[in-house]
Amino acid sequence: MIEHEIKISFQEYGSVKELDAADQNLCQHAVNAMENSHSPYSKFRVGAALRLQSGKIILGSNQENAAYPSGLCAERVALFHWGANHPNDPIEAMAVTAYTEEFALLKPVASCGSCLQVLAEYEKKQGTPVKTILYCLEGPTWVINGIETFLPFLFFEERLNG
Numbered sequence: 001m002i003e004h005e006i007k008i009s010f011q012e013y014g015s016v017k018e019l020d021a022a023d024q025n026l027c028q029h030a031v032n033a034m035e036n037s038h039s040p041y042s043k044f045r046v047g048a049a050l051r052l053q054s055g056k057i058i059l060g061s062n063q064e065n066a067a068y069p070s071g072l073c074a075e076r077v078a079l080f081h082w083g084a085n086h087p088n089d090p091i092e093a094m095a096v097t098a099y100t101e102e103f104a105l106l107k108p109v110a111s112c113g114s115c116l117q118v119l120a121e122y123e124k125k126q127g128t129p130v131k132t133i134l135y136c137l138e139g140p141t142w143v144i145n146g147i148e149t150f151l152p153f154l155f156f157e158e159r160l161n162g
């Protein structure tokens with residue numbers, strides 16, 4: 001038996017104000033993206049903002065549906081928009097934030113496994129890592145560089161690519 005140990009590291013900032021101007025701006029876009037969240041069932045608003053190499057910003061917010069499984073997370077709304085419309089303009093960074101009136105969010109909300117799997121595919125496709133900024137309105141901001149940090153056992157099979 002061989003025991004393997006995987007070490008990951010990420011950065012925690014006490015406040016979003018400690019980030020550089022471009023990342024602070026991206027966080028503000030993620031906050032703005034929550035305005036279009038359609039979340040009458042969970043009452044949990046999520047906003048995602050992607051910054052592309054060209055400087056273009058893409059927004060996404062969670063879109064729920066009365067047929068619950070038909071809804072989609074904010075991250076995948078933004079990422080699929082990118083894949084459909086800007087696939088040759090690499091994603092540099094993604095900011096994600098959330099808000100609910102139901103309880104206090106005191107630490108950043110991490111993306112679900114399905115969103116990470118989608119991020120992984122696009123990161124591999126573009127060949128450069130995406131910086132993910134998890135930001136909560138009050139409290140710390142976490143910065144995670146690259147999907148391998150987030151999801152060390154991600155599913156990826158190059159032979160499926162033909």
Ligand code: THU
Pocket residue numbers: 039042044046061062063064071072073074075110111112115
């Ligand atoms: N949600 C996201 O938008 N992103 C995630 O990574 C996790 C969850 C949404 C889905 C649903 O609309 C609400 O948050 C509650 O789960």
